[in-house]
Amino acid sequence: MRHFMTPPQLNDEARNRGRENALTARRRRAQIKAELRAGELDVAQLLQERRDLAVSRLRVHEVLTSLPGIGPAKAAALEDAASVPGERRLGQLGSQQVQAITAALATRRAARSPRVVADPQLVVLSGPSGVGKSSVVAHIRENYPHVWFSISVTTRAPRAGERDGVDYHFIDTEEFHRMRVAGELLEWAQFSGHFYGTPVQPVRAQLQQGVHVMCEIELQGARQIRAVDPEALLVFLAPPSWEVLVARLTGRGTESAEVVSQRLDTARRELSAQDEFDVVIINERVSHAAGAVMAQLTG
Ligand code: 5GP
Numbered sequence: 001m002r003h004f005m006t007p008p009q010l011n012d013e014a015r016n017r018g019r020e021n022a023l024t025a026r027r028r029r030a031q032i033k034a035e036l037r038a039g040e041l042d043v044a045q046l047l048q049e050r051r052d053l054a055v056s057r058l059r060v061h062e063v064l065t066s067l068p069g070i071g072p073a074k075a076a077a078l079e080d081a082a083s084v085p086g087e088r089r090l091g092q093l094g095s096q097q098v099q100a101i102t103a104a105l106a107t108r109r110a111a112r113s114p115r116v117v118a119d120p121q122l123v124v125l126s127g128p129s130g131v132g133k134s135s136v137v138a139h140i141r142e143n144y145p146h147v148w149f150s151i152s153v154t155t156r157a158p159r160a161g162e163r164d165g166v167d168y169h170f171i172d173t174e175e176f177h178r179m180r181v182a183g184e185l186l187e188w189a190q191f192s193g194h195f196y197g198t199p200v201q202p203v204r205a206q207l208q209q210g211v212h213v214m215c216e217i218e219l220q221g222a223r224q225i226r227a228v229d230p231e232a233l234l235v236f237l238a239p240p241s242w243e244v245l246v247a248r249l250t251g252r253g254t255e256s257a258e259v260v261s262q263r264l265d266t267a268r269r270e271l272s273a274q275d276e277f278d279v280v281i282i283n284e285r286v287s288h289a290a291g292a293v294m295a296q297l298t299g
Pocket of ligand 1: 133152156188189196197198218219221
C-alpha cells in the first residue's frame with residue numbers, strides 16, 4: 001500500500017501548499033472586488049474568467065454589490081431581472097445566465113447614460129491640491145456618465161497620457177487672452193504659472209439641453225462662478241484630516257523644504273475657504289466621495 005509509505009512531511013507540505021493556495025485565492029478575490037469597486041474591472045470581463053479557480057468561488061451577489069452605486073437592494077433587483085440566485089457562485093453559471101447578468105447590467109447602464117433632467121445643475125467641484133479631486137472626477141466620469149464634464153482650456157503643456165479635447169483643450173497664451181477678453185470664459189484663474197479657464201458656451205448649451213454639468217476647478221474660479229451664477233452648487237472636497245493632506249502633499253519627498261512649505265501654506269489657505277461652499281465632502285474613499293457628490297444632484 002503505497003500511501004502508507006508517504007513520508008509525513010509530504011502531507012505537511014501538501015497541507016501548507018493547500019493553505020497557501022487558499023490564501024492566494026482569497027487575496028485575489030479581495031483584489032477583484034476592489035477593482036470592481038474602483039471601476040477598473042468590468043463584470044462582463046470577469047464572467048469570461050469564471051473558470052479561474054479564484055474567480056469561480058465568487059458569488060453573484062458579492063460581485064454585484066462590489067460595483068459602484070449598487071447596494072444589496074439594487075443587486076437583488078438585478079439578480080431578479082437576470083433570474084440568477086445571488087448565492088450562485090460564478091463557476092456554476094451557465095452561458096445563458098452570464099448573458100442574462102450582462103444584459104441586466106447593460107439595461108441599468110443605458111438608463112443612466114446622458115440624460116435630460118427637469119432641473120439641470122451646474123456643480124463646481126473644488127478643494128485643496130492633493131485632496132484627490134481628479135480621482136473623484138475620474139470615478140464620476142466612469143460610473144455616472146449622465147453628467148457632462150466641462151473641459152477647461154489651459155496654457156500648460158499636456159502631461160504624459162493627457163489628450164487634447166479630452167482632459168483639457170491645450171491652447172497658447174495668446175488664444176487664452178483672446179477668449180478671456182471676448183467673454184468666452186465663465187471663469188478663469190492663474191495657477192502655478194499657467195492659465196486655466198472654463199469655456200462658457202458648452203456649459204450653457206448642456207444646461208439648456210437639461211444635462212447636469214460639473215466642472216473641477218481651483219478656488220479662485222469657484223468664487224467667480226459663485227458671483228456670476230448664485231444657483232451653481234459649490235462642492236468642496238476636503239481631506240479626512242490635515243495630517244492626511246500633509247502626507248499627500250509631501251509624500252513624494254522630492255521637493256525642497258521651501259516648495260513643501262509653500263504648498264502647505266496654500267493648502268491651509270484653501271482649506272479655510274470651505275465655509276464659502278454649499279457642501280463639504282470628505283474624501284476618505286474615492287468611490288464614497290463620488291457617490292456623495294452625485295447624491296447632491298436632483299434627477
Ligand atoms: P492641473 O494642472 O493639475 O491639471 O490643474 C491645476 C489646478 O487647476 C487644479 O486645482 C484644477 O482644479 C484647476 N483647474 C483646472 N481647470 C480649471 C479651470 O478651468 N478653471 C480654474 N479656475 N481652475 C482649473
